[in-house]
Amino acid sequence: MAKTKIRYVCANCGSVSSRWLGRCPQCGEWNTMMEEQAVPEPPKGVGARQGKGAKPALLQDIAMEQMSRVRTGIGELDRVLGGGIVPGALILLSGDPGIGKSTLVLQIADAVCRHAGAVLYGSGEESAGQIKVRAxxxxxxxxxxxxxxxxxLDAVLQEAKRRRPVLLIIDSIQTMYSSDADGMPxxxxxxxxxxxxxxEFAKTESISVIVIGHVTKEGAIAGPxxxxxxxxxxxxxxxxxxYQFRVLRGIKNRFGSTNETGLFTMEExxxxxxxxxxxxxxxxxxANQAGSAVAAVMDGMRPLLGEIQALTTHSVFAxxxxxxxxxxxxxxxILLAVLEKRVGLSLGTQDVYINSVGGLxxxxxxxxxxxxxxxFSSLxxxxxxxxxxxxxxxxxTGDIRRVPHALRRIKEGVKMGFQTFIIPKGNLDEIxxxxxxxxxxxxxxxxxxxIQAAFTAT
Structure with a gap:
């Protein structure tokens, strides 16, 4: 039997060390070296298996694979995924604790059950009764x-191979235990x-898998x-x-764009x-409140109009x-410094508070x-x-630089009933x-x- 050895792996970059180090020598991050047990591979010999090599082919000779995506019926989710869930895709869903990850995947499971077929929900965090209450x-x-x-995980995968659902959900990867590896869940x-x-299961069985992953206190996805x-x-x-506002972002997507976002509201x-x-x-x-301005911003490829509020008060501090x-x-x-230098506003004795309303x-x-x-309006x-x-x-220098997708932003404003638009001069040729x-x-x-265009009429 091979002897088990202890090694230390950086959770940020994956570099391996035989001893613990306070700082990773590869990426320079502190306190990222985690202990793990490693079983050395058996020496290659007569009994060693040799994998089959794939034959090379010209790109023009490779047949195009037709991917029939599974549409969940949740439009915002399908938008982020690029049109639906690709069969055999492994999807990692992460987010802050209590933000609604388990609620989202349970609603995804319900939508897939209604539109595509059976779903297996493997939960290591909640009992079946607790899931029933939430459902x-x-x-x-x-x-x-x-x-x-x-x-x-062995029992969940065995059940998935037997039932062959359209979608497998794992909630969460941090609570699952595999017999093929040592260590605690x-x-x-x-x-x-x-x-x-x-x-390996998703690719060989062509069954889509959604995995929930926790985040660390710094906001990064936990795990290697x-x-x-x-x-x-x-x-x-x-x-x-x-706030009720929730945003689903695609950080990585092999089957679509990462520019799309899904917007939700959390209700009862x-x-x-x-x-x-x-x-x-x-x-x-x-209406007619000083210190308020409506900004046209892009969330991915979607234009949004949000209110920016500012409050300036006389400071009692040095x-x-x-x-x-x-x-x-x-x-x-930086913006306050530009206002002082290029416009001549005196903000050195003013406390300045900025708020983006609604959680945007x-x-x-x-x-x-x-x-x-x-x-400027508040001051x-x-x-x-x-x-x-x-x-x-x-x-x-106090100049206004052009912004991308100005036409989309204006169309969103027109749809909401706005009549005046102050845009960079460089974007006028797009209109x-x-x-x-x-x-x-x-x-x-x-x-x-x-400033003159915004406040002359008022």
């Missing part, structure tokens, strides 16, 4: 949904081996980094617990698709406070102009026209004359031009 709350009564509450050895077995490279699709479910009966997110984000917006909720703090510092996270620079105008106590939408990246006869589209080259 009753969500109104799920699928007759071909099979629940197996078991932490043994959730250890790096177990996670790696369990992922390898699930990938190579797990993300082994799977076909990596989905991340995110959102603020205090589960997750509901959000077909018009701009309406929800602007539903409680008050160093004024800067607080940003829903946007990058460092980006806010602003990650692109196209929202810079909305932030700047909201701060001067002059409201903007409530029917105005702004977009544009603010440079350090055909007479395309929006009921709207006023203003091109701004500098920050002063944008």
């Amino acid at each position: 009753e709350r969500l109104g799920i009564t699928a007759s071909n949904l099979i629940i197996q509450a078991d932490t043994s 959730g250890s790096m050895t177990q996670i790696r081996e369990s992922t390898r077995r699930l990938m 980094r190579m797990m993300e490279h082994m799977v076909d699709v990596v989905l991340y479910f995110e959102g603020e617990r205090n 009966t589960g997750l509901s698709e959000l077909t018009n997110p701009s309406q929800m984000l602007l539903a409680e917006r008050s 160093v004024p406070r800067r607080t940003a909720s829903g946007m990058d703090y460092n980006r806010l510092i 996270r602003v990650t692109e620079t196209a929202a810079d102009l909305a932030v700047v105008l909201a701060v 001067r106590d002059v409201p903007m026209d409530s029917r105005t939408v702004v977009m544009g990246e603010v440079g350090l 055909k004359e007479g395309a929006f006869p009921q709207c006023r589209i203003i091109g701004a080259a500098t920050l002063r031009d944008a």
